[in-house]
Amino acid sequence: MTGGTPVWVQVVYLFAAVCFILALKGLSSPQHARRGNAVGALGAVVACVVVFFYGSLDHVVAILVAIVVGTAIGFVGARRVQMTQMPQLVALFNGVGGGAAALVALLELADTVDRAGVAKFTLAATAFTILVGSVSFAGSLVTFAKLQELMTSRPVVFPGLPVAFAVSFVGAVVLAVLVVTQPAIWVGSLLAVVGLVLGVLLVLPVGGADVPIVISLLNAFTGLTVAAGGYVLDNTVLLVAGTLVGASGTFLTQLMASAMGRSVTNILFGALKGGSTLGAGVASDRPVRSAGPEDVAILLAYAHRVIVVPGYGLAVAQAQHTLRELVDLLGERDIEVDYAIHPVAGRMPGHMNVLLAEAQVPYEQLREMDDINPEFKEADVVLVVGANDVVNPAAKTTPGAPIYGMPILNADEARQVVFLKRSMRPGFAGIENELLFDPKTTLLFGDAKETLGKVLTGVKNL
Amino acid sequence: MSQAVVWLTIFILSGFVGVEVISKVSSTLHTPLMSGANAIHGIILLGAILVTGYATTTLQLVIGLIAVVLASVNMVGGFVVTDRMLQMFTRRKPPTRGPSEKKA
Numbered sequence: 001m002t003g004g005t006p007v008w009v010q011v012v013y014l015f016a017a018v019c020f021i022l023a024l025k026g027l028s029s030p031q032h033a034r035r036g037n038a039v040g041a042l043g044a045v046v047a048c049v050v051v052f053f054y055g056s057l058d059h060v061v062a063i064l065v066a067i068v069v070g071t072a073i074g075f076v077g078a079r080r081v082q083m084t085q086m087p088q089l090v091a092l093f094n095g096v097g098g099g100a101a102a103l104v105a106l107l108e109l110a111d112t113v114d115r116a117g118v119a120k121f122t123l124a125a126t127a128f129t130i131l132v133g134s135v136s137f138a139g140s141l142v143t144f145a146k147l148q149e150l151m152t153s154r155p156v157v158f159p160g161l162p163v164a165f166a167v168s169f170v171g172a173v174v175l176a177v178l179v180v181t182q183p184a185i186w187v188g189s190l191l192a193v194v195g196l197v198l199g200v201l202l203v204l205p206v207g208g209a210d211v212p213i214v215i216s217l218l219n220a221f222t223g224l225t226v227a228a229g230g231y232v233l234d235n236t237v238l239l240v241a242g243t244l245v246g247a248s249g250t251f252l253t254q255l256m257a258s259a260m261g262r263s264v265t266n267i268l269f270g271a272l273k274g275g276s277t278l279g280a281g282v283a284s285d286r287p288v289r290s291a292g293p294e295d296v297a298i299l300l301a302y303a304h305r306v307i308v309v310p311g312y313g314l315a316v317a318q319a320q321h322t323l324r325e326l327v328d329l330l331g332e333r334d335i336e337v338d339y340a341i342h343p344v345a346g347r348m349p350g351h352m353n354v355l356l357a358e359a360q361v362p363y364e365q366l367r368e369m370d371d372i373n374p375e376f377k378e379a380d381v382v383l384v385v386g387a388n389d390v391v392n393p394a395a396k397t398t399p400g401a402p403i404y405g406m407p408i409l410n411a412d413e414a415r416q417v418v419f420l421k422r423s424m425r426p427g428f429a430g431i432e433n434e435l436l437f438d439p440k441t442t443l444l445f446g447d448a449k450e451t452l453g454k455v456l457t458g459v460k461n462l
Numbered sequence: 463m464s465q466a467v468v469w470l471t472i473f474i475l476s477g478f479v480g481v482e483v484i485s486k487v488s489s490t491l492h493t494p495l496m497s498g499a500n501a502i503h504g505i506i507l508l509g510a511i512l513v514t515g516y517a518t519t520t521l522q523l524v525i526g527l528i529a530v531v532l533a534s535v536n537m538v539g540g541f542v543v544t545d546r547m548l549q550m551f552t553r554r555k556p557p558t559r560g561p562s563e564k565k566a
Binding site: 083 | 466469472473476477478479480481483484485486487488489490491492493494495496497498499500501502503504505506507508509510511512513514515516517522523525526527528529530531532533534535536537538539540541542543544545546547548549550551552
C-alpha cells in the first residue's frame with residue numbers, strides 16, 4: 001500500500017483530520033460542543049467511505065455487513081446507557097478500539113512477513129500497536145468489570161503480583177524486539193497474549209477512586225496505538241487522530257492525578273507497595289448526631305447561603321431531579337445556592353456535571369472547586385448528598401491516609417454541615433470521615449431520593 | 463526529507479495541537495471530552511477496512527471482520543453517546559434563581 005494512496009484521497013484524509021481538531025476545539029464551550037462533535041463524526045464517516053472508492057478491496061459485502069453489525073451494537077449501547085453508567089461505557093468503547101487496533105496490526109504483520117525489506121521502524125510500530133492495543137483492550141475490560149461491579153472495585157493484590165507483572169513486562173519487551181528482528185506471526189500473536197495479561201495485571205491492583213484515572217490513561221494508550229497503526233498502514237488520518245487522542249488523554253490523566261494530589265505512577269503501582277489500600281471499608285459505631293427531614297428543611301429554609309456538594313451516591317439514588325427541585329425552591333426563598341463540583345466527583349472527570357445537566361441544572365450553577373472553596377466560610381449550610389471522600393478533612397490532616405494530599409472541598413469551614421447518607425459505610429476510598437463526627441454536623445439517613453423528597457415537602461410547608 | 467522524518471513531524475505537531483486544544487476545554491465538559499476523544503480513535507475502522515479488504519486467507523478475513531465490528535462499535539457508539547450528553551448541555555433552561563419570579 002505504501003505510496004499507493006492517491007493525492008485526492010490524502011486531501012480527504014486531511015479534511016477528516018481537521019474535522020477531528022474542530023470536534024475537540026468545539027468542546028471549549030457548551031454551546032458549540034454539539035456541533036463540533038457532529039463535525040468530527042462527519043470527518044470520520046467521510047474518511048471511511050472514501051476507502052471503498054480507491055484501491056481494490058475484496059470482501060466488500062462482508063465488510064459492509066460487519067460495519068452494520070458494529071454500528072447497530074454501538075448505536076443501541078450508546079442510546080440505552082444510563083448517565084450513571086457512562087464511565088463503564090467509555091471504558092468498553094475504548095477497549096474495543098484498542099482491540100481492533102491490535103488485530104489490524106497483527107494482520108499487517110502477516111502481510112509484511114511475506115515481503116522482504118520492510119523497515120525496522122515500521123516493524124517496531126507494529127509491535128507497539130499489537131502490545132499497547134492488547135493492554136488497552138484487556139485493561140479496559142477489567143475496568144469495565146470493576147465499574148459495573150461484576151467484580152470487586154477494591155484493589156486486587158496477590159503475593160506474586162509484582163513478580164508476575166515484571167515477568168510479563170520483560171517478556172513483552174523481548175517479544176517486541178523479536179517482532180522487529182525476526183518478524184513472524186506466532187511471535188506477534190504471543191506478544192498480543194502477553195499484552196492481554198499485562199493489561200489485566202496493570203488494572204487489577206488499582207482500586208476504587210483511582211479507576212477513573214485508569215480509564216483516561218487507557219484512552220491515551222489506545223490513541224497512541226492508533227497513531228502507531230497509522231504509521232504502519234501509511235495512513236495520515238490515523239496518525240493525526242491517534243496522536244490527538246493520545247496527547248489529550250495524557251494531558252487529562254495528569255490533570256486528574258493532580259486533582260487527587262497523586263502521581264500517575266503512585267496510582268498505578270501504589271497498591272503493589274501496600275500504600276493505597278489502608279481503607280478499612282467497615283462502618284464505625286462512634287456516636288453521631290442525626291436528624292429528621294423536617295429539621296433539615298428548617299435548617300435550609302432559614303439559611304442565607306447554601307452550598308450543595310453532590311456525589312456519586314446522588315446519581316445512584318437517581319435523586320438529581322429531586323435535588324434540583326429543592327435547590328430551585330430555596331432559590332425562590334432568596335437563598336443563594338450553588339453546587340460545588342469536585343473534579344473527581346462521580347466515577348470519571350466531569351461525570352457529575354453530566355448527571356446534573358441531565359436533571360436540567362443550568363451549568364452556570366455548577367461551580368468548580370478552586371472557584372467556590374473560599375466561599376465555604378460564609379456558607380450557613382453545606383448539604384452533602386451522596387459524597388464523602390471529596391469533603392474528608394483527612395486529606396489535609398492525616399498523613400498516611402489513602403487520600404492524603406488530595407485537594408478537597410472545604411465543607412468543614414461552613415457553619416453547619418448536613419450529610420445525606422444511606423449508612424455509615426465509608427466512601428469509595430474506604431476510609432472514615434472525621435467530619436461526620438464533628439459537633440456542627442448533622443446526619444440524615446435514608447435513600448437520597450426519598451429523603452430529599454421529604455425535605456422538599458418540609459420546605460414547601462414552611 | 464526522509465519519509466520517517468515527515469511522519470515524525472506530523473506526530474509531534476499533532477501532539478502539540480492536541481494538548482493545546484484540550485487545555486481550553488472547561489472541566490464541565492470533561493466527560494464528553496473523554497468520550498469524544500474515544501470516538502475519534504474509532505477511526506481505526508479505516509485501517510480495519512483496509513487490511514480486511516486485502517485479506518488473502520479465511521483466517522485473516524475473519525480476524526479482519528472482527529476488527530471492523532469492534533472499530534465500528536467504538537466509532538459509532540462514541541459519537542452517538544457524546545452527542546447524547548452534549549445535547550443535555552445545550553438545552554437552555556429559563557433561569558429559576560430569579561428571586562422575584564414566584565413572589566410576583
